[in-house]
Amino acid sequence: MTTSTKKIIIFIGPPGSGKGTQAKKIAEKYHYYHLSTGDILRNLDKNSQSLTSEDIKVLDFMKKGELVPDADIIDLVKNAFTRFYNNRGVVLDGAIRNIEQAETMQKFFEAQNLLKEIVVIDIYLSDEQALDRLSKRQVCPNCGYIVSGEESKKNLTVCPRCSHQLKARADDSPEIIKKRITQQGNVALEPIREFYKKLGILRGVDGNQAVSDVARAIEENICS
Ligand code: B4P
Numbered sequence: 001m002t003t004s005t006k007k008i009i010i011f012i013g014p015p016g017s018g019k020g021t022q023a024k025k026i027a028e029k030y031h032y033y034h035l036s037t038g039d040i041l042r043n044l045d046k047n048s049q050s051l052t053s054e055d056i057k058v059l060d061f062m063k064k065g066e067l068v069p070d071a072d073i074i075d076l077v078k079n080a081f082t083r084f085y086n087n088r089g090v091v092l093d094g095a096i097r098n099i100e101q102a103e104t105m106q107k108f109f110e111a112q113n114l115l116k117e118i119v120v121i122d123i124y125l126s127d128e129q130a131l132d133r134l135s136k137r138q139v140c141p142n143c144g145y146i147v148s149g150e151e152s153k154k155n156l157t158v159c160p161r162c163s164h165q166l167k168a169r170a171d172d173s174p175e176i177i178k179k180r181i182t183q184q185g186n187v188a189l190e191p192i193r194e195f196y197k198k199l200g201i202l203r204g205v206d207g208n209q210a211v212s213d214v215a216r217a218i219e220e221n222i223c224s
Helices: 019-030 037-046 053-063 070-084 099-111 127-136 174-184 186-199 211-221
Strands: 008-012 033-036 090-093 118-124 202-206
Touching: 008 019, 008 186, 019 033, 019 090, 019 118, 019 211, 033 037, 033 070, 037 053, 037 070, 037 090, 070 090, 070 099, 099 186, 118 186, 118 211, 127 174, 174 186, 186 202, 202 211
Parallel strands: 008 090, 008 118, 033 090, 118 202
Antiparallel strands: none
């Protein structure tokens, strides 16, 4: 890590572009906190006995492939950020999915005098490629491991990390994938890209290359 490595790395990109795959790598390498809104929601779902009626309503949006309401997501992101940033660095993975979320979080960072720390990494992938990847995605429900494109050719059935049975994610059924790509794909991303482009903090990376090449391209873009 150099002194100019940004401390707030925001990943945007269509569902399946590899935000989670790459955010985990960066967080591990730089010892940053990995703030994945998708993972936080899925973990909440695992503790089904202690769910409030409000939690159940929120999770229902995710299960249907819809965006969770902004107020809930923004609270969740601000709380996790405040808890874990602490001069350590945070990777925001999927935390920004519409213009309202982008604007609100930008004001939040501004109020904390952190604007200079932000870089936004846009992982490009066509909606067609995203559809193909999500239809094949396998994850470990125990440790959250995402089977890579290369590993998926080996037809793994258990997690290479913890040996738990691998599964497709509950929101990776064909019908829900299509809905997510319509609502969160490249058309929906355009206003967010425009917003960050105008601020001069958007960096694009081609997501249609090997995981290690995408990672290398990201690293070239997280230093000022
Ligand atoms: P997420 O969990 O964030 O998932 P995602 O966008 O579908 O996938 P991601 O881009 O992380 O792709 P991955 O690395 O897995 O969101 C789930 C849901 O939570 C949302 O639909 C929504 O309901 C809710 N939610 C979350 N945040 C929200 C917000 N801010 N506002 C409102 N609602 C919100 O990679 C995909 C696949 O591709 C994997 O199989 C992987 O192995 C493979 N892959 C990755 N990189 C590859 C490469 N370079 N080559 C080949 N394959 C690759």
